Amino acid sequence: MILSRCVSLVIFLGSIVPQIASFLVVPRHGRHVKFVRHIFFAASKTKESQTDVEVVNQLKELARITSQDSTAILQAAQIQQQTDASSELINLLLEIYAYSCDASAAQQAQDLLETQSEPKVSSIALVMEGWIRQGNIEQVVALYEKYANDDNDLLLFHKVLKAYGRAGQAAKAYDLLQERVEQGKTVDQKAWIHVLRAHRSEPATIETMLGEMMTGFRRKELEDWLPTIEAYNVLLWAYRDDAEEAEKLLYELIAQSKEGNGVVKPNAESFYHLLQAFGRLKQPSAFKVENVLQLQKALGVECTTQCLQTAIYVISKSRDHNKAQKAKKYLELLAEEDVTSNVYSNVLAACAYTSEAAKPEDKLAAFEIAFNIFQKLTKGSEAEISSRPFVLMLRCCEKLMKNPEKRDVVVRSVFQKCCDTGVVSNKVLGTLAKAASESLQLQLLNGFVEDGFEVPSEWSRNLINSR
Numbered sequence: 290m291i292l293s294r295c296v297s298l299v300i301f302l303g304s305i306v307p308q309i310a311s312f313l314v315v316p317r318h319g320r321h322v323k324f325v326r327h328i329f330f331a332a333s334k335t336k337e338s339q340t341d342v343e344v345v346n347q348l349k350e351l352a353r354i355t356s357q358d359s360t361a362i363l364q365a366a367q368i369q370q371q372t373d374a375s376s377e378l379i380n381l382l383l384e385i386y387a388y389s390c391d392a393s394a395a396q397q398a399q400d401l402l403e404t405q406s407e408p409k410v411s412s413i414a415l416v417m418e419g420w421i422r423q424g425n426i427e428q429v430v431a432l433y434e435k436y437a438n439d440d441n442d443l444l445l446f447h448k449v450l451k452a453y454g455r456a457g458q459a460a461k462a463y464d465l466l467q468e469r470v471e472q473g474k475t476v477d478q479k480a481w482i483h484v485l486r487a488h489r490s491e492p493a494t495i496e497t498m499l500g501e502m503m504t505g506f507r508r509k510e511l512e513d514w515l516p517t518i519e520a521y522n523v524l525l526w527a528y529r530d531d532a533e534e535a536e537k538l539l540y541e542l543i544a545q546s547k548e549g550n551g552v553v554k555p556n557a558e559s560f561y562h563l564l565q566a567f568g569r570l571k572q573p574s575a576f577k578v579e580n581v582l583q584l585q586k587a588l589g590v591e592c593t594t595q596c597l598q599t600a601i602y603v604i605s606k607s608r609d610h611n612k613a614q615k616a617k618k619y620l621e622l623l624a625e626e627d628v629t630s631n632v633y634s635n636v637l638a639a640c641a642y643t644s645e646a647a648k649p650e651d652k653l654a655a656f657e658i659a660f661n662i663f664q665k666l667t668k669g670s671e672a673e674i675s676s677r678p679f680v681l682m683l684r685c686c687e688k689l690m691k692n693p694e695k696r697d698v699v700v701r702s703v704f705q706k707c708c709d710t711g712v713v714s715n716k717v718l719g720t721l722a723k724a725a726s727e728s729l730q731l732q733l734l735n736g737f738v739e740d741g742f743e744v745p746s747e748w749s750r751n752l753i754n755s756r
Contacts, residue, residue, distance in 0.1 A: 344372055348381035352388070359391045366397070376409060383412055387419035395419035399428070410441040417448040426452045443475055447483055454487030462487040463498075477513045478520065485523040492527035492534070499524065517552040518542065518559060525562035532566040536577075539563050543588070557593045560585045564599040568606065575609035582619075594627045601632060605639035610647040613640040613655035630666060630673040634681065637662045641684040656689040667706060674751050676714040679707040683717070687724035697729045704733055711751035713744050 347368060355361040365385040372378060379401065386398035398419040402408055413436045420428040429452040433445045446469065453462040462484045470476050481502055488494045499521070505514040521542055528535035539555055546554035563581060567573040578600050585592055597619050604616045616639035620628065640659035643652060659682060666678040682703050690696040704721055707713050722730065722738035734742050 341375070341378075344368060344378060345381065348378065348385065352381055352384045355385045355389045355394075357390060359389065361385055362389045362391050362394050362397060369401070376412075379405065380409070380412055380415065383415040383419075387415045388422070389419075392423065395423045395425065395428070408436070410436075410444055413441070414444060414448055417445065417452070421448065421452045421455055424456055426456055426458075443477065443480070447479055450480055450483035450487070454483055459484075459487035459491075476511075478515075478517060481514070481516075482520055482523065485520060489523055489527050492524060492531070495524045495527050515552060518554060518556055521553060522556075522558050522562060525559055525566075529562065529566050530569060532563075532570055532573075535563050535566040543584075555588070555590065557585075557591050557596060560590065561593065561595050561599060564596060564603060568599060568603045570606075573603045573607050575604045575607035575612050575615055578603050578607075579615070592622070594623060597623050598627070598629075598632055598635075601639075602635045605635045605642070608644060610644045611651055613643055613658050614651070615639075617658050630675070633662050633666050634673075634675075634677055637666070637678060637681045637685075641681040641688065643689060645688070652689045656685055659685040659689070663703075667710070674710065674712060676707070676712040676717050676752065679703060679710075679712065680714075680716050680720050683720040683724045687720070693726055696724065697726050700725045701729060701733065708748045711747065711749060713748040714752055715744075718742060718744065 348365065351361040351365050355365075362385060365382055369382055382401060383398050386394040386401065395416070398416045402412055402416045405412065413432060417429050417432050420426075420432070429449055433449050437445050446465075450462045450465060453459070453465070466476060466480055466484050469480075481498070485495050485498055488498070499516050502514045502516050502520065505511040506516075521538070525535055525538060528538065539559060542553045542555050542559070560581060564578065567578060567581075582592060582596070582600060585596070600619050601616050604612050604619070609615065613636070616636045620632065620636050623632065637659055640655040640662070643655045647655070663678055663682045663685075666673050683700060686696050686700050686703065690699065700721070704713075704717075704725070707717055718738045721733075725733070727737070730737050736742050
């Protein structure tokens with residue numbers, strides 16, 4: 290039985306092998322050739338598209354780092370030489386060159402643009418941006434005069450206004466805008482905002498211009514002249530040295546938005562500018578910071594990383610008895626990747642400068658917060674090479690620890706860590722003198738700070754990177 294089944298199988302295979310072979314041997318003509326070609330070209334196209342995706346991703350990453358990494362344009366130039374660039378790749382290359390920290394990058398962007406017979410307006414704008422960042426107004430104006438037409442004129446005009454504003458020629462920017470108005474050409478909100486930003490150190494001038502915009506909107510029915518929150522944010526920035534005016538303006542805008550003028554509803558940038566103005570005060574109010582952040586939340590406005598980081602800084606400068614706990618509260622709202630060493634140091638400063646009048650339990654809480662922050666700042670491979678954390682922690686010991694024996698134990702540990710890190714500065718020594726007992730000073734220094742102790746070079750070897 291088994292033998293007969295095997296014989297039948299052999300006979301069956303023998304009958305179909307020629308058919309299989311005829312299918313596998315590709316004839317010179319016919320549907321089999323088309324089928325094979327289709328498979329080949331589909332595979333090639335897939336491989337090519339995968340390569341394009343890889344190149345695009347490479348360029349996007351270079352565009353992200355180009356303003357800090359001067360080697361980004363070198364890598365971009367290599368990719369440019371090896372790739373038959375599409376319009377998408379060209380714009381990415383231009384973005385890398387335009388925003389590069391390398392002084393020669395704007396010319397590279399210009400050279401690439403000139404290889405294009407009909408460059409896109411976005412490409413032209415990127416090259417103009419590169420020259421703006423280099424402060425070369427002549428090149429910006431030359432590009433405008435060469436490429437501006439009825440379709441792209443306004444967009445490129447924005448870049449010209451921005452160039453004059455960045456170069457400190459605010460009056461010229463305003464004159465160009467007025468000249469355009471007299472010629473009957475379109476002037477939109479964005480053009481006004483560039484001119485407002487050019488005058489951002491002159492709040493009175495900005496107020497006058499906002500009035501002009503409102504007049505144009507009401508009398509000439511120029512709808513795009515109605516000042517929006519983006520325009521008022523420039524005025525808020527201009528009030529950075531006048532927190533009272535900034536606060537007053539923000540509340541006025543909130544009131545107007547509640548009355549139906551939704552275009553002036555404050556956004557995250559508005560609140561950030563007010564917090565910055567608070568931060569420039571010598572003794573800002575932590576209470577006001579909390580109120581502003583609560584109001585921001587009530588209005589449904591996102592509390593951005595910048596807002597939280599600035600709030601922590603402002604609170605650290607306040608006289609609030611509980612500022613350490615408040616700073617910690619906002620620290621915990623930040624994503625881990627947004628907590629920089631500077632943010633940690635500001636929380637540590639809030640602890641170090643806790644009020645003498647604070648309750649004992651508040652001082653204890655502040656010290657516990659300080660100790661945890663100090664550990665994060667000085668441990669691991671990413672420890673900050675700076676004397677600031679050590680100065681602040683020694684001050685915490687001085688101000689928050691009343692038991693001299695326990696204080697000396699912590700002071701010894703902090704100072705020895707500072708020596709090991711190589712960031713012992715005169716400020717560290719000055720704080721040590723206040724925090725340590727005389728006997729501990731004698732043990733650590735074989736003398737006293739007030740006698741003119743000279744720091745060994747090994748203890749200060751990394752001080753060049755220290756604040």
